[in-house]
Amino acid sequence: MMNRPLKAVPGAAHATAAGCPFPLVDLHVHSVFSDGLKTPDELCAMAAKAGVAHIALCDHDSVNGLPAMREAAAKHGLSMIPGVEISTGKAGKMHILCYGENVESPQMKAFLESMAQERTGRAAAMMEKLAYEGIHVPEERRAELLAMPSVGRAHIARELIAMGVVNTMPQAFDRWLLEGRPAYVPRAELATAQTVEKLRAMRVVPVLTHPMRSGLEPTALHAFLHSLIECGLAGVEAWHPSANARAARVLDRLSRQENLLVTGGSDYHGDSGSTVRIGHLPAGWPARQNDLSALKSAISHC
Numbered sequence: 001m002m003n004r005p006l007k008a009v010p011g012a013a014h015a016t017a018a019g020c021p022f023p024l025v026d027l028h029v030h031s032v033f034s035d036g037l038k039t040p041d042e043l044c045a046m047a048a049k050a051g052v053a054h055i056a057l058c059d060h061d062s063v064n065g066l067p068a069m070r071e072a073a074a075k076h077g078l079s080m081i082p083g084v085e086i087s088t089g090k091a092g093k094m095h096i097l098c099y100g101e102n103v104e105s106p107q108m109k110a111f112l113e114s115m116a117q118e119r120t121g122r123a124a125a126m127m128e129k130l131a132y133e134g135i136h137v138p139e140e141r142r143a144e145l146l147a148m149p150s151v152g153r154a155h156i157a158r159e160l161i162a163m164g165v166v167n168t169m170p171q172a173f174d175r176w177l178l179e180g181r182p183a184y185v186p187r188a189e190l191a192t193a194q195t196v197e198k199l200r201a202m203r204v205v206p207v208l209t210h211p212m213r214s215g216l217e218p219t220a221l222h223a224f225l226h227s228l229i230e231c232g233l234a235g236v237e238a239w240h241p242s243a244n245a246r247a248a249r250v251l252d253r254l255s256r257q258e259n260l261l262v263t264g265g266s267d268y269h270g271d272s273g274s275t276v277r278i279g280h281l282p283a284g285w286p287a288r289q290n291d292l293s294a295l296k297s298a299i300s301h302c
Helices: 040-050 066-075 106-132 139-146 153-162 169-177 192-201 218-229 245-257 288-300
Strands: 024-029 052-057 079-088 094-099 205-208 235-239 261-264
Touching: 024 040, 024 079, 024 094, 024 261, 024 288, 040 052, 040 066, 052 066, 066 079, 079 106, 079 192, 079 288, 094 192, 106 139, 106 153, 139 153, 153 169, 192 205, 192 218, 205 261, 205 288, 218 245, 235 245, 235 288, 245 261, 261 288
Parallel strands: 024 052, 052 079, 205 235, 235 261
Antiparallel strands: 079 094, 094 205
């Protein structure tokens, strides 16, 4: 029997926080336990200073940072939701955020371990391609990178900056690491729909991440959402820096029409020169109070 989507609290997602001050919410940040540059304690300190009261650590394919994040959140007076971000689809371009205590279940950890092994192999292959181009990552740094469970292109891009090969993250990707560039290696493909179904079976809340990065036109995106709803998709990250105000409102409206949860997050990594700030969503997120309550309700009913 096909899993149906987790429902929002009736009526809650349609209210707004307009005229009713509510602390900031950031349901998508990254730490040093994947490809972020800040520790959980640094993230929580920054969040508290920025007025964020509710935060979710969603490292890539890893839940290793969650114990430290819980401790840091308690220290800084924040409410913390456990999460993880999973890469799916062709070249890993479709991402799914998973929320709830079950992201640390034995089944999820086994699933993430298989993804960590794939990441390690991919990183080794990328560094081999760089070596073929005459760019040799020092052996000690190579070993350190390959020991990271969530090693990815961002780590290698930063290494290229440290080596003086490029000056910025965009240069590293544009010249070496994007699809079609000399050091690009594709991710092993996980079908998005089947992955969502598997995640629902693990009793987590799966949310489609930054849909505007998918490159799909509105009609195609709507059809894609329908296919994921049939597999148990619970929500959409409508409020994300990749969506301008108009796009965010469209995603918000579409999600509510489909009775999906609506979430938002900065996707903060901490890279120098980035304009992304914890708790700051350029398009806003007016209904964050009610949307957060709906997400917590969905988690409690997993």
